[in-house]
Amino acid sequence: MKIAIAQINCTVGDLAGNVAKILDYANRAKAAGVQVMVTPELSLTGYPPEDLLLRDGFYAACDQALFGLARDTQGITLVIGHPQQVDGQRYNAASVLRDGKVVSSYHKQILPNHSVFDEVRYFSPGTEPCVFEADGIKLGINICADIWEEGAATCALNANADLLLVLNASPYHMDKQVSRYHAVRERIGECGLPVFYVNLVGGQDELVFDGASFVMDGAGVLVHQLPAFEEALRIVELENDRPLLGEVVPQPPVEASVYKALCLGVRDYVMKNGFPGVVLGLSGGIDSALTLAIAVDAVGAERVQAVMMPSEFTADISLQDAQIMAERLQIRYSELPIKLAFDSFLRTLAEEFNDLPFDTTEENIQARIRGTLLMALSNKYGSIVLTTGNKSEMAVGYATLYGDMAGGFAVLKDVPKTLVYRLARYRNSLGEVIPERVITRAPSAELRHNQTDQDALPPYEILDAIMEAYVEHDLCPHDIIAHGYAEKDVRRVVKLIDSNEFKRRQAPVGVRVTPRGFGKDRRYPITSKYRPWLE
Numbered sequence: 001m002k003i004a005i006a007q008i009n010c011t012v013g014d015l016a017g018n019v020a021k022i023l024d025y026a027n028r029a030k031a032a033g034v035q036v037m038v039t040p041e042l043s044l045t046g047y048p049p050e051d052l053l054l055r056d057g058f059y060a061a062c063d064q065a066l067f068g069l070a071r072d073t074q075g076i077t078l079v080i081g082h083p084q085q086v087d088g089q090r091y092n093a094a095s096v097l098r099d100g101k102v103v104s105s106y107h108k109q110i111l112p113n114h115s116v117f118d119e120v121r122y123f124s125p126g127t128e129p130c131v132f133e134a135d136g137i138k139l140g141i142n143i144c145a146d147i148w149e150e151g152a153a154t155c156a157l158n159a160n161a162d163l164l165l166v167l168n169a170s171p172y173h174m175d176k177q178v179s180r181y182h183a184v185r186e187r188i189g190e191c192g193l194p195v196f197y198v199n200l201v202g203g204q205d206e207l208v209f210d211g212a213s214f215v216m217d218g219a220g221v222l223v224h225q226l227p228a229f230e231e232a233l234r235i236v237e238l239e240n241d242r243p244l245l246g247e248v249v250p251q252p253p254v255e256a257s258v259y260k261a262l263c264l265g266v267r268d269y270v271m272k273n274g275f276p277g278v279v280l281g282l283s284g285g286i287d288s289a290l291t292l293a294i295a296v297d298a299v300g301a302e303r304v305q306a307v308m309m310p311s312e313f314t315a316d317i318s319l320q321d322a323q324i325m326a327e328r329l330q331i332r333y334s335e336l337p338i339k340l341a342f343d344s345f346l347r348t349l350a351e352e353f354n355d356l357p358f359d360t361t362e363e364n365i366q367a368r369i370r371g372t373l374l375m376a377l378s379n380k381y382g383s384i385v386l387t388t389g390n391k392s393e394m395a396v397g398y399a400t401l402y403g404d405m406a407g408g409f410a411v412l413k414d415v416p417k418t419l420v421y422r423l424a425r426y427r428n429s430l431g432e433v434i435p436e437r438v439i440t441r442a443p444s445a446e447l448r449h450n451q452t453d454q455d456a457l458p459p460y461e462i463l464d465a466i467m468e469a470y471v472e473h474d475l476c477p478h479d480i481i482a483h484g485y486a487e488k489d490v491r492r493v494v495k496l497i498d499s500n501e502f503k504r505r506q507a508p509v510g511v512r513v514t515p516r517g518f519g520k521d522r523r524y525p526i527t528s529k530y531r532p533w534l535e
């Protein structure tokens with residue numbers, strides 16, 4: 001008996017494309033003598049389809065695609081994830097397709113409604129197991145969150161399952177795989193069934209699904225591990241109901257996995273939305289340097305344009321480093337000085353401003369001129385503007401609305417500044433593209449003379465630690481101070497984080513790589529009188 005794991009990159013809403021991909025994988029699996037092929041959760045629609053799931057017409061289209069897929073599949077049994085409407089109830093389902101028919105369906109029992117998940121908004125929970133037979137072996141079905149709690153796996157065991165097929169759409173964040181192994185081993189501890197953990201791969205707006213599907217035997221031993229961040233078809237041989245040992249691909253270390261997640265997130269956002277390429281402002285600083293490296297690795301140098309837009313505050317080394325990087329990466333590179341536009345703005349505003357001193361206003365005008373130029377290139381050539389702000393800056397509002405925040409996709413939105421440096425070093429370890437000086441010089445917005453980020457903000461090691469404690473772990477300022485951080489830093493950073501929610505709400509979407517990003521999994525009021533930094 002052979003079971004295939006189809007670790008595929010599905011596109012939300014592309015029913016015909018997803019069906020074609022599943023058929024292609026099924027044909028390859030069939031040619032290799034496979035009896036059963038398993039696809040990820042909601043493989044027919046992509047995940048998460050969000051409010052498409054509130055439309056009756058969407059379920060009708062899914063049924064049509066599912067029955068078409070069943071008709072076109074002969075000689076192999078498929079397990080397909082899809083949304084299903086039964087008697088007015090909506091379910092997150094997995095159906096068994098065999099001999100041209102949909103022979104049975106399972107309804108997900110545990111609906112996740114935390115962090116980035118909203119499944120209670122869309123689905124009713126299932127209550128029944130679904131076990132089908134292939135080659136004399138009884139295969140039980142679970143779907144993703146089912147396996148993270150006690151219940152659904154035991155339900156399959158009680159229905160006489162010999163092993164468990166688990167369809168997943170489990171998004172990536174750092175160290176996620178460890179928690180998946182842990183959850184699956186807990187279930188195996190309870191039910192003793194081997195588990196086929198089949199995960200989706202690909203980017204969907206802010207989420208990246210890393211694949212990294214695996215198989216554990218009934219003792220919780222890892223017997224197959226698929227690669228992360230790429231599609232794969234893995235054929236697992238069984239002796240009776242025992243999965244035999246196969247390739248165990250090592251999981252990438254954290255910098256490599258975050259880097260790959262960012263590349264996949266950018267590539268799929270750009271490609272699935274049909275952009276011919278990307279454009280970004282290249283300042284000679286670390287954030288735009290790393291963003292450029294990711295962009296090139298994601299979509300290829302021929303699809304990337306970088307623009308250096310010097311002002312009177314731009315250091316010579318910034319210009320040199322931008323040129324060196326463009327040369328190393330062989331991208332389209334232009335220089336568009338902003339002096340003329342800046343002077344023109346100042347002249348136009350001179351009477352209004354009435355000799356008031358140079359302040360953030362003028363800094364922001366420069367950032368906005370750059371944003372306007374990049375958006376003009378985007379409009380003219382159809383390329384999407386990548387913004388470069390990192391998580392630390394997005395946390396404290398250190399970015400200009402309609403300036404460096406103008407754009408379509410925020411690559412580093414969930415990458416704290418300290419991790420930006422680690423990723424730059426990691427990328428250079430594969431071949432040096434970021435000039436060493438860009439990594440070692442003090443970060444500066446170069447919006448006035450002799451400016452450095454550290455004039456305005458605590459050192460990034462401290463800022464990032466306080467941010468993680470407050471944003472990811474929900475600690476209150478007192479607890480953070482008790483961890484050894486200076487009271488003034490904690491109160492200041494927390495105040496900045498809370499009072500800049502308005503900016504983040506207007507920021508482009510970007511790839512989530514931490515357990516809590518500034519996206520679907522953090523919903524704070526903009527208007528709020530609750531002020532934890534004063535407590």
Ligand SMILES: Nc1ncnc2c1ncn2[C@@H]1O[C@H](COP(=O)(O)OP(=O)(O)OC[C@H]2O[C@@H]([n+]3cccc(C(=O)O)c3)[C@H](O)[C@@H]2O)[C@@H](O)[C@H]1O
Nearest residue numbers: 360363364367393397398399400401403404444445447502
């Ligand atoms: N609650 C609220 N709801 C909606 N809108 C609100 C608001 N509070 C202020 N605003 C609006 O927002 C404006 C202030 O925001 P904004 O215009 O962006 O400007 P602002 O936050 O005052 O300044 C931007 C800051 O980011 C720094 N920066 C800029 C560019 C790049 C970098 C970098 O290193 O990467 C750093 C810069 O040095 C400065 O400290 C207000 O004038 C007001 O119009």
Ligand SMILES: Nc1ncnc2c1ncn2[C@@H]1O[C@H](COP(=O)(O)OP(=O)(O)OP(=O)(O)O)[C@@H](O)[C@H]1O
Nearest residue numbers: 281282283285286287288308309310388404444445
């Ligand atoms: N001279 C410039 N030419 C082109 N783009 C610029 C220039 N200055 C700023 N930008 C754009 O605005 C973004 C914000 O940059 P800024 O230098 O203000 O702060 P930063 O967060 O230190 O970013 P970086 O590390 O990339 O410099 C840059 O990443 C870049 O995309």
Ligand SMILES: NC(=O)CC[C@H](N)C(=O)O
Nearest residue numbers: 112144145148169170171
């Ligand atoms: N789609 C799901 O049910 C995912 C839930 C699960 N906790 C995960 O992140 O893997």
